[in-house]
Amino acid sequence: HDAIFEAERTDSTNPITYYLKFKISLLQGDSESAVDAIDKMCNTLAAHQELSLDNNGDDVENNALISLAAQFAFEKSNRHAAEKALESLAQRSRTASQTLTALRCLTRLKLSLLTDQSNSSVVTSILYYINTALEMLSSTSKEKLTEAAFDNETKWFMKIGCII
Numbered sequence: 001h002d003a004i005f006e007a008e009r010t011d012s013t014n015p016i017t018y019y020l021k022f023k024i025s026l027l028q029g030d031s032e033s034a035v036d037a038i039d040k041m042c043n044t045l046a047a048h049q050e051l052s053l054d055n056n057g058d059d060v061e062n063n064a065l066i067s068l069a070a071q072f073a074f075e076k077s078n079r080h081a082a083e084k085a086l087e088s089l090a091q092r093s094r095t096a097s098q099t100l101t102a103l104r105c106l107t108r109l110k111l112s113l114l115t116d117q118s119n120s121s122v123v124t125s126i127l128y129y130i131n132t133a134l135e136m137l138s139s140t141s142k143e144k145l146t147e148a149a150f151d152n153e154t155k156w157f158m159k160i161g162c163i164i
Contacts, residue, residue, distance in 0.1 A: 015044040019065045026076045034081040038069055042088045063093055070105070083109060090129075096136060096144040100153050103133045107160055126164055133157045 004024055007017045018041035025033035045065065066089045073082035083106065090102035107129045113122050137154050145153070 013044055013047065015041045015048065015065055018044060019069060022069050022081070023072060026073060026078055026081060031078055031080050034073070034078065035084045038066070038081065038084050038088060041065060041069070042092060046092070063089055063098065066092065067098075070102075079109060079113075090132070096140045097149065099136060100133055103129045103136075104153075104156065107133075107157075111160070123164060126160070130157050130161045130164070134161075 004017070004021050007014075008021060011017055018037045022034050022037035022041065025031075025037055045063070066085055070082050070085035070089060073079075073085055086102045086106045086109070090099050090106065093099045093102065107126055110122050110126045110129070113119065133153070134157055137150065137157070140150070
C-alpha cells in the first residue's frame with residue numbers, strides 16, 4: 001500500500017500507477033479511492049495520447065487499462081467503480097465498436113438496477129446511453145463497423161429502448 005503512494009509521488013504521469021492504485025482500493029473496499037484512481041488514470045492516458053507523436057495509434061490499446069478496470073470492478077461487484085470506468089471508456093474511445101460495447105455494458109448495468117418501482121434517474125441514464133448509441137450509429141460510416149455489426153447494434157439498442 002505504501003509502495004503505491006510512493007509510486008504516485010515519484011511517477012504521477014504513469015497510468016499504470018493509477019491502475020494499481022485502483023485495484024488496491026477495490027480490494028480494500030474503498031470505492032471512492034478507486035473512482036478517484038480511474039479519474040487520474042484517464043487524465044494521464046489523455047496526456048500520454050496528446051504527447052504521442054503517432055496520434056493515430058490503436059485506440060483500443062490506449063484504453064486497455066480502462067477496460068481492465070471495468071472488468072475488475074465487475075469481478076469485485078463494485079457497480080460504482082464499474083460504471084465510472086465504463087463511462088470513461090465510452091467518452092474517451094474513438095473506436096465505434098469499443099464505445100458501443102461500453103454503452104451496452106452501461107445499459108445492462110443500469111437495467112439490472114430496475115425493479116418494479118422504476119427509479120427515474122436509472123431510466124434517464126438508460127435512455128441517455130441508448131440515445132448516445134443511436135446517435136453514434138446514425139453518424140458512423142460503414143467503414144467503422146461491418147454491416148452485420150451495425151445492424152446488430154442498432155437492433156439491440158432499439159429493443160432496449162422499446163422495453164423502457
